[in-house]
Amino acid sequence: MAENGDDDTPEGARESRGIQSIEVGGRLLLALVHAGRPMPLKDLAREADMTPAKAHPYLVSFGKLKLIEQDPASGRYGLGALALQLGLIGLQQSDPVRLASAELPALALAVGQTVGIAIWGNRGPTFVRLEEGPTAVHVNMRHGTVVSVRGTASGRLFAAFMPRDEVLATLRAEAGKAVRIEPAFEAELAGVREQRFSSIVDGTVRGITALAAPVFDGFGEMVIALTAIGPSAILDPSRDGAAAQALIGCAEGLSRRMGARPAAPT
Structure with missing residues (x-):
């Protein structure tokens, strides 16, 4: 067992290990990118291979980060301001x-x-x-x-x-x-x-x-x-x-x- 809070995971394993919840939530972002348009919760969840109830908390968190925004009139979800800024910076680089x-x-x-x-x-x-x-x-x-x-x-x-x-x-x-x-x-x-x-x-x-x-x-x-x-x-x-x-x-x-x-x- 590691002491003093050190991680005794082998170097190779530590580099390849990720955070599963981020990868799961990321499927919603990928679905929006592939669709190329705002989507209702039901359709977005289906494209990300999850239930609407499972998708909604991720969308709330992404909304707080400005990665996703919800249109107040239609209720559809689209990419938010931060996602657009990241895309523009990526293109510039x-x-x-x-x-x-x-x-x-x-x-x-x-x-x-x-x-x-x-x-x-x-x-x-x-x-x-x-x-x-x-x-x-x-x-x-x-x-x-x-x-x-x-x-x-x-x-x-x-x-x-x-x-x-x-x-x-x-x-x-x-x-x-x-x-x-x-x-x-x-x-x-x-x-x-x-x-x-x-x-x-x-x-x-x-x-x-x-x-x-x-x-x-x-x-x-x-x-x-x-x-x-x-x-x-x-x-x-x-x-x-x-x-x-x-x-x-x-x-x-x-x-x-x-x-x-x-x-x-x-």
Whole structure:
């Protein structure tokens, strides 16, 4: 037995042990986040897999902490002021490039090709990180490289999700003249938005295939593109391929860490 109030629990066990009542009550917060709207007590308790009588005391305590608030007119429960403040602070502290950079080495091994991070810069899609994979790819790419909007997977991805006026301005700069988005390109961008995925074979470089998946923040805005680049003879361009699924899985995981809501099934 421990003396003088010391805890004799082994170090590993002490680190993994939590407070069960907090974890149980936390299911109510998770239910509200997943629902995305205020809910009546009965529905909220059901989504948290507990009875209304069990849920109510937790809601009272969460209300005192401003994590949850109840609408006096409808009686529905929603996230409170403190929950909103925590969310905003979390978004401010999240750096998508930093988070994605930590994932690149493992992603390059999973995809088996060179992977990178592109942002929407002043001149359009710009690569800020690259991680070489086990398969060599001979493309003149480095940090700071600006790529084509139309001719690259990451460029088309940004064209699908960025504000239209910004996309047109970049296309105009690329072409050196006024441009418009043709119906065929518009249809392609609609498909990219629906699938949250872009691929291109023999785009700006013949014999090279590129894949790209978007990462979104808590405001629903695309912040970076995760891209894989490899020889067309090896890299499968389809969304259902192993490389694409690894890329999409990584992008979706980063989006969740950035506070984005899960995408609807395609």
